Amino acid sequence: MTFKDVETQPYPDQKPGTSGLRKQVAVFQQLHYLENFIQSIFDSAGEISGKTLVMGGDGRYFNEEAIQQAIKMAAANGFAKVVVGQNGLLSTPAVSQLIRHRGAFGGLIFSASHNPGGPNGDFGVKYNIGNGGPAPEKITERVFARSQVIERFQIVQAPDVALDALGTHDVAGMVVEVIDPVADYADLMEKLFDFEAIRELFKSGFTMRFDAMHAVNGPYAEKILEGMLGAPAGSVVNKVPLPDFGGHHPDPNLVHAKALFELMMSGDAPDFGVATDGDGDRNLIIGRGVFVTPSDSLAILAANAHLAPGYGQGIAGIARSMPTSAAADRVAEGLGVACYEVPTGWKFFANLLDAGKISICGEESAGTGSDHVREKDGLWAVLLWLNILAKRKQSVAELVAEHWATYGRNYYTRHDYEDVETEVANRLVEVLRANLPELKGQSFGKRRISQADDFSYTDPEDGSVAAHQGLRIIFEDCARIVVRLSGTGTVGATIRLYVERYEPPEGNLAMETQEALADLLIIAEELAGIKAATGRNAPNVIT
Ligand code: G1P
Ligand code: ZN
Numbered sequence: 159m160t161f162k163d164v165e166t167q168p169y170p171d172q173k174p175g176t177s178g179l180r181k182q183v184a185v186f187q188q189l190h191y192l193e194n195f196i197q198s199i200f201d202s203a204g205e206i207s208g209k210t211l212v213m214g215g216d217g218r219y220f221n222e223e224a225i226q227q228a229i230k231m232a233a234a235n236g237f238a239k240v241v242v243g244q245n246g247l248l249s250t251p252a253v254s255q256l257i258r259h260r261g262a263f264g265g266l267i268f269s270a271s272h273n274p275g276g277p278n279g280d281f282g283v284k285y286n287i288g289n290g291g292p293a294p295e296k297i298t299e300r301v302f303a304r305s306q307v308i309e310r311f312q313i314v315q316a317p318d319v320a321l322d323a324l325g326t327h328d329v330a331g332m333v334v335e336v337i338d339p340v341a342d343y344a345d346l347m348e349k350l351f352d353f354e355a356i357r358e359l360f361k362s363g364f365t366m367r368f369d370a371m372h373a374v375n376g377p378y379a380e381k382i383l384e385g386m387l388g389a390p391a392g393s394v395v396n397k398v399p400l401p402d403f404g405g406h407h408p409d410p411n412l413v414h415a416k417a418l419f420e421l422m423m424s425g426d427a428p429d430f431g432v433a434t435d436g437d438g439d440r441n442l443i444i445g446r447g448v449f450v451t452p453s454d455s456l457a458i459l460a461a462n463a464h465l466a467p468g469y470g471q472g473i474a475g476i477a478r479s480m481p482t483s484a485a486a487d488r489v490a491e492g493l494g495v496a497c498y499e500v501p502t503g504w505k506f507f508a509n510l511l512d513a514g515k516i517s518i519c520g521e522e523s524a525g526t527g528s529d530h531v532r533e534k535d536g537l538w539a540v541l542l543w544l545n546i547l548a549k550r551k552q553s554v555a556e557l558v559a560e561h562w563a564t565y566g567r568n569y570y571t572r573h574d575y576e577d578v579e580t581e582v583a584n585r586l587v588e589v590l591r592a593n594l595p596e597l598k599g600q601s602f603g604k605r606r607i608s609q610a611d612d613f614s615y616t617d618p619e620d621g622s623v624a625a626h627q628g629l630r631i632i633f634e635d636c637a638r639i640v641v642r643l644s645g646t647g648t649v650g651a652t653i654r655l656y657v658e659r660y661e662p663p664e665g666n667l668a669m670e671t672q673e674a675l676a677d678l679l680i681i682a683e684e685l686a687g688i689k690a691a692t693g694r695n696a697p698n699v700i701t
Pocket of ligand 2: 439
């Protein structure tokens with residue numbers, strides 16, 4: 159074994175975004191690019207000598223290569239042990255669970271989430287800390303600062319680890335344990351949910367389709383749904399993880415999971431249709447003939463969580479990201495628990511979860527989760543839905559209708575303008591931000607603006623402040639327009655426009671969403687001028 163101290167030079171662009179460092183594969187393939195970033199993490203993480211590190215990825219192109227390098231660097235940097243999923247696979251929630259369960263120091267997740275994969279796709283590295291959650295900003299800033307002055311990285315010269323062979327391996331004195339990626343996670347799910355009730359549901363003839371999108375959740379869904387819960391064989395489709403996700407975006411939305419959506423709207427629809435993303439943390443929920451928005455899904459899960467054994471005592475509180483609809487707020491009010499509004503990005507939930515202030519949290523971008531891990535969790539959301547359907551003995555459509563009839567409906571949409579010139583996008587946000595102070599009190603027809611600001615969040619636990627988290631225009635009737643720039647894109651800028659309004663239980667709950675929000679969309683264009691500035695006449699994606 160030889161220990162190498164390799165000279166290197168900084169790359170200026172290694173700034174971690176909302177979910178770690180995400181770049182095109184070709185960028186990661188530059189000389190020492192990956193190594194620089196991993197060394198910067200190790201240099202910024204604190205005392206790592208003798209500790210355990212969890213590693214795994216979503217199986218995309220460059221996954222195994224990156225993991226082999228990271229293992230050798232972990233050995234050179236003094237870790238005592240690396241726990242890695244077989245063939246380098248671990249879903250993001252499974253990494254979070256393993257860090258917690260094994261008392262590990264932290265973990266590295268190799269994924270670009272729902273972005274496309276393959277040699278021309280994207281890759282990413284995310285660092286999670288000992289509580290299982292994404293490193294907070296104070297650490298990611300340290301990592302970035304370090305990456306800008308890095309001069310050397312450490313690596314051992316050793317053969318590659320046989321990642322297909324379960325059991326322990328030795329890498330220059332460090333133990334590498336290759337584990338079944340599903341086992342620990344499945345144990346936890348069995349504790350949280352009423353598997354017996356779900357088995358009965360499937361026995362009674364309930365049908366579902368789980369579209370794993372050729373991403374990491376295939377093996378998890380197959381083992382848990384078909385293997386442990388008795389879902390009919392073939393319920394899980396696209397179940398083999400592929401380096402290029404079969405050429406698709408592993409993004410569970412109505413555009414990229416179109417086949418699933420069409421099936422669910424057709425005469426052949428099963429009872430329940432779901433999909434999860436590249437790294438398994440996002441979810442899409444569709445009932446027969448009815449799409450459930452992620453914001454509504456969060457509210458419905460929170461309202462019914464007590465039907466699952468893991469939440470049988472009731473929930474402590476709910477949190478949602480700022481652009482997520484306020485449907486969950488109404489449930490929190492109904493349950494008499496607190497509701498927190500945090501900036502976009504899962505890391506903001508972690509302190510609230512650690513403090514026991516919330517049990518359930520979610521984002522409009524198809525992320526839902528709970529205090530069982532410190533990441534959003536796609537399969538967990540699917541299992542909680544199944545548990546609720548099994549207990550309530552209702553269809554998805556009946557459950558949603560009853561929810562709206564109880565709490566009212568938050569009509570909600572998000573419009574994405576992708577690959578916009580960065581300067582154009584920045585200018586648009588600057589101009590709107592500068593105009594905000596004058597907007598309060600202005601009227602548009604029957605709507606009057608009661609508040610207009612740039613969302614800023616002070617963490618109630620550690621007092622840290624996250625400013626500039628999105629421009630909000632709020633009307634007297636609680637309708638809202640929100641504009642923010644994506645922090646996860648890899649090409650140009652993405653402008654996100656979020657529009658919402660509330661319809662009370664006695665109102666019209668059966669409108670088409672874009673129609674229900676038509677007047678607000680016109681006001682949004684008048685105020686933000688996204689179409690005018692970008693020269694586009696429609697968004698790339700509407701959810
Ligand atoms: C997007 C989502 C956000 C999510 C993040 C990571 O970030 O909008 O809710 O936390 O991906 O999955 P954005 O691109 O909007 O910064
Ligand atoms: Zn993801």
